[in-house]
Amino acid sequence: MTGKYKEVAYYPGCALEGSGHAYDRSTKAVGKALGLKLKEVEDWNCCGAMEVKNVDPKLQTYLSSRVMSIAANEMGCDTVMAPCNGCYHNLKKAEFDLKNDDESKEVVSRISEKAGHETYEAGQIETIHALDWIKEAIGEEGLRERVKNSLDGLKVANYYGCMYTRPRHIFPEKDQGPDSESTSKPHFMDDILEAAGADNVDYPLKTACCGGAHTLSDSDTSTKLVLNLLQAADACGADVIATECPTCHSGLEMHQIRAETEFGVKTDVKILYFTQLLGMALGLKPRKVGVHENVSDSMEMLKKKGIA
Amino acid sequence: MTTLADIEVRLNNFPKDALALEAVTELLTMSEVVLEHWIFAKGGTPTEKQREGFRLLALHRQGAKGEPSFNACRETCRELVYHYNLVKLDPDHVDIQRRLKMALMIAKHLHLFVTGKMADAGLGDFCCSSRPLHAQTG
Numbered sequence: 001m002t003g004k005y006k007e008v009a010y011y012p013g014c015a016l017e018g019s020g021h022a023y024d025r026s027t028k029a030v031g032k033a034l035g036l037k038l039k040e041v042e043d044w045n046c047c048g049a050m051e052v053k054n055v056d057p058k059l060q061t062y063l064s065s066r067v068m069s070i071a072a073n074e075m076g077c078d079t080v081m082a083p084c085n086g087c088y089h090n091l092k093k094a095e096f097d098l099k100n101d102d103e104s105k106e107v108v109s110r111i112s113e114k115a116g117h118e119t120y121e122a123g124q125i126e127t128i129h130a131l132d133w134i135k136e137a138i139g140e141e142g143l144r145e146r147v148k149n150s151l152d153g154l155k156v157a158n159y160y161g162c163m164y165t166r167p168r169h170i171f172p173e174k175d176q177g178p179d180s181e182s183t184s185k186p187h188f189m190d191d192i193l194e195a196a197g198a199d200n201v202d203y204p205l206k207t208a209c210c211g212g213a214h215t216l217s218d219s220d221t222s223t224k225l226v227l228n229l230l231q232a233a234d235a236c237g238a239d240v241i242a243t244e245c246p247t248c249h250s251g252l253e254m255h256q257i258r259a260e261t262e263f264g265v266k267t268d269v270k271i272l273y274f275t276q277l278l279g280m281a282l283g284l285k286p287r288k289v290g291v292h293e294n295v296s297d298s299m300e301m302l303k304k305k306g307i308a
Numbered sequence: 309m310t311t312l313a314d315i316e317v318r319l320n321n322f323p324k325d326a327l328a329l330e331a332v333t334e335l336l337t338m339s340e341v342v343l344e345h346w347i348f349a350k351g352g353t354p355t356e357k358q359r360e361g362f363r364l365l366a367l368h369r370q371g372a373k374g375e376p377s378f379n380a381c382r383e384t385c386r387e388l389v390y391h392y393n394l395v396k397l398d399p400d401h402v403d404i405q406r407r408l409k410m411a412l413m414i415a416k417h418l419h420l421f422v423t424g425k426m427a428d429a430g431l432g433d434f435c436c437s438s439r440p441l442h443a444q445t446g
Contacts (some may be wrong), residue, residue, distance in 0.1 A: 162380045184383055204387040204410050209380045209421050221424035229422060232413040235406070 005128065005137040010038035011073035013087035014046055018245025020084065022290030025082050025273035027130055029289050033282045034146065041071050041080065044221065047090040050213070056099075058107040063236075064094035065108045068127070069120035081132035085163040085245035089170070091127040096170040098122040117205045130275065131188040132181070133246055143195035148283035150197030154305050156277070157190040157203035157238035157269070159229065161248040165207060187246055189274050196281035201236040205229050223262060226255035230267040239301055242274040243245040249273060253295040270298035280307050285289055309379050310341050312423050319416050325337040328404050332395040336364060339388055343367035349426055350375070362389050381421045388414045 016024035031038050044067050046052070048060025060073060068091060071080040082088040097104040099122035100103045112119040128136075138146070165171065165183040174181045181188050186207065190200045211222030229252065233241050243249040259265045272294065279289035286308045291298060302308035310318075316330040316340050324330070340363055344354040347370055368385045372378040391411040397402065 098371075166379055167376055184386065204391065204414055205384070206418050207383045207418055209384075211420075211424060214424050218424065218427060221420065221427065225417065225420050225424065228413055228417050232410065235409050299339065 001256055003137075005036065005079055005081070005133050006035040007039065007077075007132060008128070009075055009077035009125075010040045010045075011044055011067055011071070011080050011082045011087060011091070012040065013044075013082060013084040013085050014049070015086070015246035016249075019250045022293035023083055023246050023249065023273045023275060025293070026273055026279050026289035029284055030134070030275045030279045030282065033284060034134070036133070036137055038081070039075060039077065041067055042075065043070065047087040048092070049083075049086055053093075054092065058104055059111075060090060061094045061097045061104045062108045062111045064090045065098060065120040066112070066115070066117065067091065069112065069118055070096070072120065072124040074116040078262055079128055081127045081130060081133045083244070084247070085129075085161055086247060088127065088129045089163040089166075092170045094120075095122055095127060098180050103283050118151065118188045125306060129244070131164075131192065134192055134278070135188045140195035143192065143278075147196055149281055149307060151193065151214075151277060151281050151307060152197040152199070153203050154198050154277075154307060155237050155239045156193050156198045156238055157201050157233040157241045158193065158206055158274070159203070159210075159233075159241050159243055159248060159252070160189065160207050160214075161243075161245045162207060163207055164244065188258065189242060191241060193274060193277060195280050196240075198281075200278065201233075201238045203236055203238065205232050210248050212247050212251050212253075215251065219258070220262070222251065223255045223258045226252055227259040227263065227265060227267070230259070230269055231265075234267055234270045238269050239305065240270045240272050240277070240298065242272060242277055244274050249293075256296065261285050270301050271296040272298055309344065309346065310338070312342065312345055312419070312426075315342060315419055316423070318420060319412065321330070322412050328395050328399040328408055331408055332392050332411050335411050336362075336388060336392050339385070339415050339418050340364050340367055342419050343371050343385075346422050346426065348355075348369045360389075362392075364389060381418055384414055384418045384421065 012024050029037060041175060043198060045063055048063040052063060053060040073075045082091055098108060109119045165186055168183045171183060174183050194200055209225060211225035231285040249271060255269060276289040276291055280286060299308055347354045355366050355370050357366045359369055364385050368382060388411060391407055391414060394407050
């Protein structure tokens, strides 16, 4: 263990209380198993998601800044970890805007004063993703030492989605050499699951669009995009697509069903959060990491592979 | 210029017995046409220039100007170029069929992404690099 990120503020965000509950459960379970402490941000609010950002980006910056302000000023934390790609992206974007845009600073200061809390200032806290948290705090060697139930023989396509690396300018710590995360070919999830024994496949669509934005306005486009992701994973020989975003995860699961019912195309690949796979590798029972909460039923495959 | 609908039909019925280099070249060319459609729809004239030796990458760069969410297909374009290079450098590789299959799926993804964005352009962006509707309407 590196000592870094041993105790961080935890910002689950809205999805992890609902459709992504299995991600919340498995993240907490993995943290506990690894001896990493999560302190949930008190009275957290929505990060502004896509909806607020689209209508009023300054308001989104404020909403994200409030989460960081509570974590930094009221809880005294120097790091906030957001497992959801949308939350992670929005906190990073707010950090960037507050560092570089005077108008954002002015708006955030004004609303914070009205709301009665300290104004967040750029640089007060570091925002990280669940992947950074595990990779930096434990490292691959540390994980290998802790694996009790290797994922050996499990072929995994690691899917990062679009918001984990884009736009590049809000992630200044990425693309800083081989040990840092890459925005064009991310590898932190690959590294973590490989350390847990998994056999990662070379998946060319790991950051490709899942059509999440089209889900309500044009479901067929979303289904076709997801179907292509699933078929590509099948073609790579993957048993499972590992996810690290609740929106991607739900989209893959729901459109896998829709592809079968609407287009008559069945795909075999299963969908699990990387924290669920890692948790089982650490010796946790499938129920403990919320496998029963997934829509995609992977128990038979996991049993066949000797993981569950 | 081949229509997006015709490209979709071709991609969905792509011959499995095509010669490797011919096949991947056709996928690259079709993908360039897909991006040309996007640029024409935005009122531009598709560039004939290349970037890193590929017109596809130059077209993507042109298509993303003023439209940051279009960067969501940047890596898709780069993966197609990568697979083109893999096939071109070693068309007799033992893994050639899988490489071609991946190139086809990448090209399909690019087509789906672009046609989806064109269909929903009036609704604003909700994805990774979205710009607010306010900014678009002034």
